[in-house]
Amino acid sequence: MWLKKKKTQEQVKELLNITIRNGQIALAENHNSFQTRAESSLKQVLDAIAMGVPEKEIIFSLNTGDFPVKKPVKGDFYYCCERKEDLDFVFPDFIFDHWKQAGIPNFGNTVSEISEAAKQPYDYERMLWIGNVQTNIIRKKIIQYSEKFPDLIEAYDTCVDQVVDGKKDIPYISLKDHTKYKYLIDIEGRGYSGRIKMLLFTKRLLFIQERQWKSYYHFELEPYKHFIPVKNDLSDLIQQIEFTESQGENYYDNITQNAYNFAVENLRYEKAVARIKKLISGL
Known part of the structure; x- marks a missing residue:
């Protein structure tokens, strides 16, 4: 061989x-x-x-x-x-x-670190997104939302490969540190998202943008049970955040626990x- x-x-x-x-x-x-x-x-x-x-x-x-x-x-x-x-x-x-090039030296170790960090309460009552906006024009919209609604959304344009290679002037937040935020969102890039499976381990409420390309497990995830859906153009993002806020902590805890249980059972x-x-x- x-x-x-x-x-x-x-x-x-x-x-x-x-x-x-x-x-x-x-x-x-x-x-x-x-x-x-x-x-x-x-x-x-x-x-x-x-x-x-x-x-x-x-x-x-x-x-x-x-x-x-x-x-x-x-x-x-x-x-x-x-x-x-x-x-x-x-x-x-x-x-x-x-x-490794994106700061994930071993998948099992990474999700274990995320799961351990998820045991602590979040620090920031807002949504986090970080990624390369050059891979999809829709990603620029989340940056615009963060500028317009800084109390609701924190977003950064970065290329994680460059950060891992040592370019320190580009923002970087590890997957483990994503647990410091109350809400997370996954937005499609050039194609499918490899990040969703790790975000499901965070015990933080995950918003998933509608997209064309999906991983095999994506079809088993249920809206409002495992995640909060958002339209592809993000036009309802603020509305969906406000809806989730209005549902209270029990609603938040149920969805995040469902997502975590799904990840533990299926995404190893x-x-x-x-x-x-x-x-x-x-x-």
């Missing part, structure tokens, strides 16, 4: 091709995957194989980009999909292993690997 990194001239620019024979990886080809996405996903596949897969040749491709580039067909997998009907093509993403590395085993065993 070897991991070969090479560029491709095909339409798909970010691709991990894997062949399994006799319960072992026979070939892994990495076509221009961003950072260490391919390496992390390959580790997950190896752990899935260790759980037991059929003794037959299994060939598949994992598209490691932020969104699907074509209609899924058997043997193609993505980190997200648009419709529930396409869930059989959706892998758990690479972040279940790590995303072992669960992600078990899903991969099931998906590739079905090929």
Whole structure:
């Protein structure tokens, strides 16, 4: 087995091709995957194989980009999909292993740190968002809201990779420190969001913007049970914050506990690997 990194001239620019024979990886080809996405996903596949897969040749491709580039067909997998009907093509993403470049050296350790910090009361009775506004024009709106409603929203334009690399003039708030805020919001970037699964561990009320691309577990999250929904253009964000405020602390506590319970039950590395085993065993 070897991991070969090479560029491709095909339409798909970010691709991990894997062949399994006799319960072992026979070939892994990495076509221009961003950072260490391919390496992390390959580790997950190896752990899935260790759980037991059929003794037959299994060939598949994992598209490691932020969104699907074509209609899924058997043997193609993505980190997200648009419709529930396409869930059989959706892998758990690479972040279940790590995303060191974004300050997540190990997923399990990171969510443990978040869970521990979540035991403390929040410090700030407002919403936090921090991210790169260049990846989606809608993200600029949250910055505008924070300027207009500073008592309700705190938002920062940052590129976390640069901060982790040592560029200290850019704002940075760790995922663990997100628990210092009463409300959190996830806003789509270039494609699917890898951050939602970690925010669900914070025991802070999470607002999720409607979006096209969704991770596999997204379809199991229920509005007003696990999170507060917000329109894609954020036009109802202030209204939704005010609605939540009017419902009282019991309402807040119920939703945040539901979200935390869901995360603990469903969003662990072992669960992600078990899903991969099931998906590739079905090929």
